[in-house]
Amino acid sequence: MSTMEIAGAFFEACEAGKGWDACRGHCAPDATFTAQAGALADVKTLQQYTEWMKGILAVLTDGTYELKAFAEDRERGQVCAFATFIGTHKAGGPVPPTGRTTRTDYVYVMQFRGGKITHMTKVWNDGYALKELGWA
Known part of the structure; x- marks a missing residue:
């Protein structure tokens, strides 16, 4: 598989909330994760992040995405995906469902x-996302 195919397969599995079991084959076992987002402050590994996504889709049960751009920078060994996540708070979560x-x-x-x-x-x-959902 090419880098773009691997990234695409990972992205689709992660965004579908399939968790680490479906994503691990595309990742190094010790793959790291960073984000400058308070909701993800304790998430340090890609395994943790894929499981976080699995959990968020149990709360935003209709969660989906619109992929806007997908590009590879071969010189730097990077693939970038830009998307919009859409989801409604229908179950569980930090507060009762807000709808x-x-x-x-x-x-x-x-x-x-x-x-x-x-x-x-x-x-x-x-x-911004937490405010839209009524969680902040």
Whole structure:
């Protein structure tokens, strides 16, 4: 598989909330994760992030995404995905279901080495999303 195919397969599995079991084959076992978002402050590994996504889709049960751009920077070993996540708070969560919907933009920057994702950065304004959902 090409880097773009690996990144695409990872992105689809992660965004569908399939968790680490479905994502691990595309990643180094010790793949790291960063985001400058309070909601993800304790998430340090890509395994933790894929499980976080699995959990958020149990709360935003209709969660989906619109992929806006997907690009590879071969020189730097990076693949970037820009999308909008759409989800309505219908079950569980930090407060009783609000019935409110978020449309929140985000970017994944996936770093590759040896045909595997070794690190991912998520660029996301979590405060905006939490406010739209009525959680903040």
